[in-house]
Amino acid sequence: MDSVMRENELVALAGALASRGKRSILGITGAPGAGKSTLGERIVSELGPGRAVLVPMDGFHLANSVLLARGLRHVKGAIETFDDAGYASLLERLLAQKAGEVVYAPHFDRGLEEPIAGSIPVLPDIPLVVTEGNYLLAESGAWPRARACLTECWFLEIDRPLRHTRLIDRHVAFGKTREAATAWALGTDEANAALIEAMSHRADRVVRIHVD
Secondary structure, eight states: OEEEEOHHHHHHHHHHHTTSSSOEEEEEEESTTSSHHHHHHHHHHHHOTTTEEEOOGGGGBOOHHHHHHHTOGGGTTSGGGBOHHHHHHHHHHHHTOOTTOOEEEEEEETTTTEEEEEEEEEOTTOOEEEEEOSOTTOOSTTHHHHHHTOSEEEEEEOOHHHHHHHHHHHHHHTTOOHHHHHHHHHTHHHHHHHHHHTTGGGSSEEEEEOOO
8 A cells, every 4th residue: 555644644553553452563664764763763652652662673783793704894784784583583572472571672772883682671561563674574584574473564655865865964973974974875775775665565555754
C-alpha cells in the first residue's frame, strides 16, 4: 500500500498495533536519511513508555575492530557490516518474551561509532516494539528471520535531495568535515540506498510523510 500520510496518522496506526492484546513488532525501514529514527522516536514518545519501546537495528553494527580486521571499515553501514543473525535472534526473543522476563537490547552510540550492548531494557508487558533500520526487508542471510517477526513493516520514501542534505548534516554533526560528509553521503550511503530502495515492494506499507 502506497500512501502520503502525516506523522500523527502513522502514530495512530502504531497505536492500533499496540492495542492488539499481544506483542506486536513494527518495523520501519527506508534509505539512509529517510527519517526512520525520527518517526520511531515520535511513535514511542507519543504512545508512552508503558505502550512502546524503540529497539533500533543499528545496535547490531559490527564493532570497528571487527570491520578493520575484515577490511570493511570504509563501507560501515553496508549490509555485510551488521550482525544479522544477532538481530534476528533478538526479535525472535522479543516476539516470544515471557512474563517476568526482561530482554536487553543494544543501541548504537553515534558519538563513539560503536554498538553498546545491554543498554535498552524491554519489559514483557510493553505491547509494541518499534524497530527501525536499513535492511529489514533483505532476503539474504538471517534477514528473512527478522522480517518474519514483524507484525508490519513500513517503508519510508523521501525526495533524494532532502535525504542527501539530512545525511550530510548528520555526518557533520558527528565529527566529519563537510567535504568528508558529502563524500560519504554520496558514496557509501548512496550505494546502500540503491539496495534498500529495491526492497520497498516487500513492505506492508510504503509511506511518504506529508510535511505541512
